[in-house]
Amino acid sequence: GCSSTGSFNEGDTYTVATDNSYVPFEFIEDGELVGFDIELVELIAEEANFEVEFEQMEFSGILAGMETSRYDLGIAGITITEDRAENIDFSQPYYEAGLTLAVLEGNEDIESIDDLTESTSVSTRSSSTSQSYLEDNTDADIEAYPEITEAYQALLQGHVEAVLYDVPNVEFYSQSDANGEIVRVGERLTGEDYGIAFPKDSELRDVVDEALTTLKENGRFDELYEKWFGESE
Amino acid sequence: MLESIQIAMPYLLEGLKYTLIITVVGISLGCVIGTIFGLMRTSKSKILYGIASIYIELVRGTPMLAQIFFLHFGLPQLLGINLDKMLTANIIIALNSGAYIAEIVRGGIESVDKGQMEAGRSLGFNSSQTMRYIIWPQALKLMIPPFGNQFVISLKDTSLLSAIAVGELMYQGRQVASSNVIYFDVYLIVCVMYLMITIPISLLLRRVERRLERS
Amino acid sequence: MLESIQIAMPYLLEGLKYTLIITVVGISLGCVIGTIFGLMRTSKSKILYGIASIYIELVRGTPMLAQIFFLHFGLPQLLGINLDKMLTANIIIALNSGAYIAEIVRGGIESVDKGQMEAGRSLGFNSSQTMRYIIWPQALKLMIPPFGNQFVISLKDTSLLSAIAVGELMYQGRQVASSNVIYFDVYLIVCVMYLMITIPISLLLRRVERRLERS
Amino acid sequence: MTKMIDVQNLHKSFGPNEVLKGITTSVSEKEVVCVIGPSGSGKSTFLRCLNVLEDITEGDVYIEGINLTDSTTNINELRTNVGMVFQHFNLFPHKTVLENIMMAPHIIRKTEKKEAQEKARQLLSKVGLSDKESVYPSSLSGGQKQRVAIARALAMNPKIMLFDEPTSALDPELVGDVLEVMKDLAKEGMTMVVVTHEMGFAKEVGDRVFFMDDGRIVEEGSPTDLFDHPKHERTQAFLSKVL
């Protein structure tokens, strides 16, 4: 059972809110939910001696689920931001990402974020840091889709001229599903540290944080990192 | 297309199962709610009538998607309780079908010829006996076509639950379509799967309606 | 709550504007479509009847959300053409309201007493004159209540367009709610805003209906 | 003669519209009263008040000495003593002919099913429809429906029968059978109040005729008196149009 009070007991099962269309962190392959985040949480659970149960949902639902204490923890490449930290607790960072712009192969009009004008439409995902970035730093017309894959699809089909999203995801997606039809342009914008999310004042956070430290120290974290991303920098 | 079917079918069938479960459970509860509130809407008591009217207007006046988000994200924020997703799903379908079924019940009862009530009362039946033995059986028959229609509507309505990741047919379709980048094929298959349930129902209804008209 | 209103209102009002525009444009097109297909459904020609029936069954047998995804993601994938989002929005509302309005039109025409057609024909009106001068004006009157009802339904249906980021009321609500973490307040305000349009319409309809019943 | 029905200063309004404007009269046991009068004069309303199908606005109605307007009177009980036959039959379409007739005794009086059936069959044979017991009302002609409706009302052994234009929805050649059944009833001594346009029936069977106009009984008398020597000019005007 999931304890809504945020207390921790060894051996209990905790519900993990996650995404399922965010390569390579959590996505579906051959019907299974797989990805770096998924394996990381499983490692942590093993280390800290608790069980996990995944629930897949829209990204905005994960954040809302944390804010309303609906789930025990959330992992979905969630960027740690000051705004979010007001309503959500985070573990220590476990991955450093950043945002990048992507356009269709052959588009020469947009080469950097500065080329986005009022008349450019850019798609991204609802409630993501990319959406806030676009709102705060550009005048572009933003289309925020519930799923990032739908945002890419909007680009592929010409509904929009660009997508703004997290670097690792753009790179993986453009190579895999988009067959190279989508390309990154411009430099990496802002740093993005991913953390595991918890409802405010959850006891689970310290437990997970501690396990994460252990995994980083004993090398199992690096092993996992290399499996998914190659040599760590 | 064949390949798409191969990839998508297992998920879609799983989704269909949930779609059907939620529809059937939701609409069964909706029948109970609808019967109660529908009877209240035919009641002479202004209070009962008023309560039923408020319920019906609130539900029918707001988009189901807004209700879903309100129930799933809004209420927990205020009350601190979280409803299970499947429970939310059933409540949403029950509340909505209930409001429409209430109007179907009211309509059915009001469509029974006034003379039936008078004939019953003049024989000495009291008003609840007249309702039970004379009005209700006839109203029930008139309610079959709109009820079938409501079943189709509720079935389609479950698709909105994909917004809160209830694993029904539409949700599975969205997931498969986007994770395999086969939008055309998958959404076509999804539509066909819905049609495979809705069309037979509506053909059946047409026949029932024609039979009712003749009698 | 006051603070929430302050934060959310500018966005929600912007959304409401789109909601109203899409509803009005969509349902206006829907009236044209509905009248044509509704007349086809009363036609003696099996072909016209058949075409209209297929359109109506397809639209009414599939969830609008599936249609939206099919039109927005599916068709472009196959055909390589892609529709402007607002155009998609209007097409979706027009196609759906059109199918329902077609049934309203058919129902309206069929509800006019058969004797009216006979009286017209026996005076020497040809069939299109009888339709135009005698049946249609009466049918139109009978169509007002279900049409008003359809307006409310279409208005609520626009909320589904939030799934493809059309900036109507529901979309704005979802954005504001999640970016400011005020789910309860925002979804409540969104519901109230819908109710502020739908309730007056349904009250008005109730009055029109009662007037029609009396006459 | 006992007064079966006694009406004292009966008023009935629908909202601001006064439809019965003070009716005082009585009907004795075994008497057959026919009520005639122009459309809208309140004939149906008068009849319906005798059975409390309409609430009484003012005045008193006594059935066998029991005051209908008394709040302690059990109206449902009382109605079982007063049978009513409507212009449009109002048979229960979801029940067979036999079920239509046995339903009230079975459910209200808790008569055993068998006994109720037997009684229903007797009544069906009385109205000449024994062969129709298991068909549904929709397959009967108008005249047959009305005879079943009469049998249904008789199943509760009422002491009074009220008829509201029982033949005016019937094709002319079907009227006779229904009137025949009603004449038999009258002969058996049933107390009857019949709203009707069938002057022939009124003359032959009626003990008394009421002429109603504008919510009042304008004139009453024996059929011969009233039809052949109407005193009131409104009666004369009406009869001149109808006869």
Place this chain on the structure above:
Amino acid sequence: MTKMIDVQNLHKSFGPNEVLKGITTSVSEKEVVCVIGPSGSGKSTFLRCLNVLEDITEGDVYIEGINLTDSTTNINELRTNVGMVFQHFNLFPHKTVLENIMMAPHIIRKTEKKEAQEKARQLLSKVGLSDKESVYPSSLSGGQKQRVAIARALAMNPKIMLFDEPTSALDPELVGDVLEVMKDLAKEGMTMVVVTHEMGFAKEVGDRVFFMDDGRIVEEGSPTDLFDHPKHERTQAFLSKVL
């Protein structure tokens, strides 16, 4: 005498159900024919075939020598020569009384509005309803409605008038006015076919009476012959019930 209506071996089926089983007869100019017979015998269907409101299954119907079943015949044109009055009036509820009457001449014959109005007013005064020209049908009594319906049919100057039980939906005291209007029409020399249960009218006004049963004209003759000395046993049986 010219034959206004000539019917040759008229058959009419609804699906497998043959309703008219071969009718051969004719109606002369200025003749008034009354059609009687039991319910379901095909009286309405016969009348409706004369106006092609029902497609004719077999046989021929000539109106003023023009064959209705001929595909070159302009049915709409022809219908303007044949007025029809229905049991349930079928007035146009969304038009005032005057508009009901002037509509057909104005739209079909393109008569000037003023002229059509004038004609309509004349007809209204003929049926005794001049004061009702600007009210809507819903506020008329049944008898008034039927008189407006007659005026409406007359507005096209038809040479033949068909009546389908014009008084059977009326309260008894309202029947007289309508029959009066019809008698006037007959006196003016209108060719009329009237399905009716009003035997008094048939006797007084009818030149000939048809008795229909089971889709055939079983017997025809002058009212006195047919009513007083019916030859056919089915006619006798019917009349014994109705008279």
